Amino acid sequence: MVLRALPKLHCMRENPGLSFGPLKSYFLLGKIQNEGQPAGNFINYFFGSTEYNVTNKCNITKDLGSSETIREVYNFKDNSFKFWFIGFLEGKGLFIITKSGDLEFKIVHSSQDAQILFFIKKKLGFGVVRIQDKIKNNHCYKVKDKNGLLKLISIINGNLFLNSNKEQFKLLLTAFNKKYETSIVYSENINKPNTLNTWLCGYTDAIGRFILTINNKPEENISANLSYILIQKNDNYDQIKYLAEILKGKIHSEFDLCNVTVHTTKLSIIIKYLNLYPLKTKKSIVYLNWKKSYLLIKNKKHLTNKELNLLIRYKKNLNRLERII
Structure with a gap:
């Protein structure tokens, strides 16, 4: 099932030429979700201060070796890129849970601009970039392995702004905890965006x-x-x-x-x-x-x-x- 990080963008009457491609339906935790829905959230952190420090408050009680918090496992310090990345994934990201319980995060983007996906992979240090669809001319950045997903969760948790994205992320987090027998606690973001952040x-x-x-x-x-x-x-x-x-x-x-x-x-x-x-x-x-x-x-x-x-x-x-x- 596909949990869209962002809602599908549709044509507005004032912009009839806008198109987002075909929709595909997936079984999603008891309801149907359309693939191709554009991410549509606005940041959770255009915090009122440029000194806002995003901490990773994801407590884990088992299966992380000597470390007990995600923050200790993966402390991503480049806040400028972090905030840009979260804004980008809120616009284009997909949280995916298959019927068999496999988990995946994906960003699909035009092959004409695939460089941005390689840029994301290089900055994060995990994930892969692949051709998504030759006919539609799309590439994708994806994260499927446990360690990559754990790092991704540490970046996202507590930093989502739109209600729809928060609910979808909760579903992925619940599935991750169940699959890997962890106890990562969902963190609510209480900050509002402003124009002092990326x-x-x-x-x-x-x-x-x-x-x-x-x-x-x-x-x-x-x-x-x-x-x-x-x-x-x-x-x-x-x-x-x-x-x-x-x-x-x-x-x-x-x-x-x-x-x-x-x-x-x-x-x-x-x-x-x-x-x-x-x-x-x-x-x-x-x-x-x-x-x-x-x-x-x-x-x-x-x-x-x-x-x-x-x-x-x-x-x-x-x-x-x-x-x-």
């Missing part, structure tokens, strides 16, 4: 969208608008509402989804944030074209023909890159 960078790398719309109809004034979008399930409405507040965005709920949209006049917060914490995937190229558009139209009421042509070129680049990445 979690939002990782989450944006996973599922953030940068949109440029141009109105150049002859009968109307030429105009352009930009937006930054995050989409989540309504299960996480309270967390998404909080994100909308810190990003000065608007929240919209429809069917089983809600989204945060930050429009042109409020984008300075996300621009400053991503200047401080640059994106790590090839989405950085999308962002670069989007940012050029922002600098071009900021505070301008009217666009010249030259500026309009530049925006059209940027928009074509955005559309092309989104299809690839």
Whole structure:
């Protein structure tokens, strides 16, 4: 059964071209879960302080040799990467429990941008990267062995933000304890995100969208608008509402989804944030074209023909890159 770290992103009416591929159904602890559901959580740690220290409070009573805590087994000290990684996995990660009881963590990503998966493997020091699907042009990073899963749990436990991810992680943790006869205690994260941490960078790398719309109809004034979008399930409405507040965005709920949209006049917060914490995937190229558009139209009421042509070129680049990445 597949426990998605993040909910499936769906097409919004304002962005009908958005596609996330086919869905597959798996038997999931008594209910059906759709594969392909994008991760959709927002960090648990844009803590109000850059000095926030994530501790691994996973107590284990047996089967860890001389060590009694996961923290002693695996103390990952690179907080900047850790927070980025958790944000990324909350956007794209999969917690998998098979009918036979095998456990697996997986991140599926475009083969065009497979370098990010190798980067994750190198930084963490465990897991493997493989071709996931040649037809769909996907690679995956996966962790299946006991020691790798134990290290992964030590990083994740106590650091998840969205309710849906917390519940899914609990299921994996329960299955791990049962399979390996350990007693790892689930740790609740009580911190809220802010823009002083790399979690939002990782989450944006996973599922953030940068949109440029141009109105150049002859009968109307030429105009352009930009937006930054995050989409989540309504299960996480309270967390998404909080994100909308810190990003000065608007929240919209429809069917089983809600989204945060930050429009042109409020984008300075996300621009400053991503200047401080640059994106790590090839989405950085999308962002670069989007940012050029922002600098071009900021505070301008009217666009010249030259500026309009530049925006059209940027928009074509955005559309092309989104299809690839």
